[in-house]
Structure formats: structure tokens, C-alpha cells
Amino acid sequence: MRASAMQRNVADFGMDTISLAGPLEAKLAAVKAAGFGQIMLAARDIVGHPAGIDAAVQAVRESGLRVTGFQVLRDFxxxxxxLHSYKVGIAQQMILMARALGTRVLLACSSTSLHATDDPDAIARDLRKLAMLALPHGIRIAFEGLSWGRHINEVHQAWAAVQRADCPNLGLAxxxxxxxxxGTPLSALDGIDPERIYLVQLSDFMxxxxxxxxxxxDTARHFRVFPGEGVHSQALVELVRTLDAMGYRGDYSFEVFNDDYQQLPLPYVASRAWDSAVWLAEGVLQRAVPLPGHLRLRAV
Known part of the structure; x- marks a missing residue:
């Protein structure tokens, strides 16, 4: 395929600001310079801006990067x-910030709270309420099962909760x-509607x-690496190919919490992420030939 086709495929991939140190503008510039067209933002990127939220939003808009999604609403x-009333107020503010940034996806993680019930009807009711709060703003809720979630910690459990809630703008991350x-098998993805997968986040570990x-x-918060750099490359290949075969055509974002990367120059870290995107787009999905000057991370 031609380079332009390769660029369209790589456009499906973006990176998360949590891999990068420094101010928002420097993160945006590094991601854009590496070749990416999209970025996943965290609330702290916006509320922590020294010039305020409006200045942060303006910086994002001026960067030309599309906002993959906004994170993260926890323990809802x-x-x-x-406790529920408190979380509703937090959710409303998160939704307003997501709207200001022009993103259509707000990430919500499954609850880890000791105070959360395991009643599936109550969980569905709350997720439905969250989605309805977001609906007038054009925001979709991507619900993710944390692997240490109290009651929902695997993808099929999160999907069951989404199905029970039955709201048009509620889906999966x-x-x-x-x-x-x-150690969730790929068979757990069977039966999931690819149109209800709103975001796929990729990372590996050592x-x-x-x-x-x-x-x-601790591993999740401090020691992740980019796809192709860890010991689960084959499992990641199989996951991405399975999602592609299911018909998923949405965004992939590299959510890589790594303390070492936080101490390294931003262009260097962003270039590692770009190499992962190239490897996935042409080596794993096999949709195009590599762009000049970019190599695969590893053969699979």
C-alpha cells in the first residue's frame, strides 16, 4: 500500500498524556511532532493548568490534535x-470538561469502593443515570472493568453491566x-457488539x-510499557487482531503509566509510542507497508 494508506491506519492510534512529564503545551507539542493526530487527556491536564481551565482548553484546540477521550471518573x-449524590456532582463536572474539550468519550472505571453494592440492578441503574447525564452533551460513557474492581473486574462483567443498563450512549472501554x-481469555469478548466498544487502551508490562x-x-500505575516492549506482545497481537476481526474500527490509545518515562525527554517517549503505532498498524494489522524511517518493534 501507499504511505497515505499507512498514515490513515496509524491515525487509529494515539497516546495518553500520562506517559509524559511537563506542562500541557509541551505534551501536546511532543505528541504532534511524533506524528500522532490524537491524544487522550486526563482531568489533571486541564484543572492543573497554571492559567486555568479555559487556557488549557484553548491550548488543546490550537494543537490540532483530536481528543480521543477524557479520563477518569472513578467509583461511580x-x-x-x-455518597451517590457526591459522585453525581463529580460526574457532572467531568462531563462539562469533556464537552469543552470537544471529545465524545468520557472514561469511567468500575468501582473499587468498599461501600459499593454488588446488586446488578443497582449498578445498572447508576450506569444508566451516568449515561443520561452525559447524553444531552453528546458524550458517550466508556465503562472499563478495572482488574482490581470490587465487583466488576473483567471485560465480560463490564459488558453484562452495560447490557443491563441499556442506554444508547453507554459502552465499553x-x-x-x-x-x-x-488472565481473561479472548473468548470473553464473544458476543460483545463492536459498535458498543468506545475505546481500546493498549499497554504491556515486563x-x-x-x-x-x-x-x-503497582504495575498498572508505575511499570507499564508501550506495546511491543513487554513480554505480552503475542497476547497483545491476538487481542488487537481479534478486535479487528470483530469489526472494531474505533480508536486505540496507549495508556502507559511508567515512572521511568516521566523522567525522560518528551520527544524520546513520544517517539517510542509512535514506533508502537507503526508496528501495530503495519505489522500486526498488516494493512500497509511501513513509513520510511520507522521500523517494527519486533517480528510476530
């Missing part, structure tokens, strides 16, 4: 009373880290398994 479902950390919940959390 399954609460009651004043699938994160490869959590898939690998729980050891075969996490032996305790705390090690799982």
Missing part, C-alpha cells in the same frame, strides 16, 4: 445516599493491561503475571 456505580493481569492485587495495582 453502586453507591447510595450522600477495553484495556489490554487489565485483560492480561486477570513480567508474566501479577501475583497479588497490590502488585497488580
Amino acid at each position: 456505580e453502586g453507591l447510595s445516599g450522600h 477495553i484495556d489490554s493491561y487489565h485483560q492480561f493481569a486477570t 513480567w508474566q503475571e501479577t501475583r497479588t492485587v497490590q502488585e497488580r495495582i
Whole structure:
């Protein structure tokens, strides 16, 4: 295929600001210079801007990067009373920030709260309420099962909750880290409607398994690496190809929490992410030939 086709395929991939140190404008510039056309933003990128939220939003708009999604709303479902009311207020503010940024996706992670019920009807009711809060603003809720979630910690459980809630703008976020950390088989994706997958987040890590919940959390928050750099490359290949075969044609974002990357120059880290995007677009999905000057991370 021609380079232009390759560029369209790579356009499906973006990176997350959490891999990068420094101010928002520097992160945006590094991601754009590396070749990406989209970026996943966190709330702290916006509320932590020294010139305020409006200045942060303006910087994002001027960057020319499309916002893949906005993260992250935590511990929303399954609460009651004043805890539920508190979380509704938080959700409303997150939705307003997502709208200001021009993104259509807000990421919500499954609850880890000891106060959250395991009642599937209550969980569905809360997810439906969250989606309805977002609906007038044109925002879709991508619900993700954290691998240390209290009641929902695997992708098929998250899908069951989404189905039970039955709201048109409520769907899934699938994160490869959590898939690998729980050892969830690919068969868990059977029956999931690809149109209801709103975001796929990709990362790897350097050891075969996490032996305790705390090690799982620590690895997720500090030791992830880009696709093709860890020991789960083949599993990641199979996941991406399975999603592609299912008909998923949405965005892939590299959610790579890594303390080492936070200490390195932004262009260097962004270039590693770009190499991953090229590897996935032409080596894994086999949709095009490589762009000049970019090599595959590894053969598969």
C-alpha cells in the first residue's frame, strides 16, 4: 500500500498524556511532532493548568490534535445516599470538561469502593443515570472493568453491566493491561457488539503475571510499557487482531503509566509510542507497508 494508506491506519492510534512529564503545551507539542493526530487527556491536564481551565482548553484546540477521550471518573456505580449524590456532582463536572474539550468519550472505571453494592440492578441503574447525564452533551460513557474492581473486574462483567443498563450512549472501554493481569481469555469478548466498544487502551508490562492485587495495582500505575516492549506482545497481537476481526474500527490509545518515562525527554517517549503505532498498524494489522524511517518493534 501507499504511505497515505499507512498514515490513515496509524491515525487509529494515539497516546495518553500520562506517559509524559511537563506542562500541557509541551505534551501536546511532543505528541504532534511524533506524528500522532490524537491524544487522550486526563482531568489533571486541564484543572492543573497554571492559567486555568479555559487556557488549557484553548491550548488543546490550537494543537490540532483530536481528543480521543477524557479520563477518569472513578467509583461511580453502586453507591447510595450522600455518597451517590457526591459522585453525581463529580460526574457532572467531568462531563462539562469533556464537552469543552470537544471529545465524545468520557472514561469511567468500575468501582473499587468498599461501600459499593454488588446488586446488578443497582449498578445498572447508576450506569444508566451516568449515561443520561452525559447524553444531552453528546458524550458517550466508556465503562472499563478495572482488574482490581470490587465487583466488576473483567471485560465480560463490564459488558453484562452495560447490557443491563441499556442506554444508547453507554459502552465499553477495553484495556489490554487489565485483560492480561486477570488472565481473561479472548473468548470473553464473544458476543460483545463492536459498535458498543468506545475505546481500546493498549499497554504491556515486563513480567508474566501479577501475583497479588497490590502488585497488580503497582504495575498498572508505575511499570507499564508501550506495546511491543513487554513480554505480552503475542497476547497483545491476538487481542488487537481479534478486535479487528470483530469489526472494531474505533480508536486505540496507549495508556502507559511508567515512572521511568516521566523522567525522560518528551520527544524520546513520544517517539517510542509512535514506533508502537507503526508496528501495530503495519505489522500486526498488516494493512500497509511501513513509513520510511520507522521500523517494527519486533517480528510476530
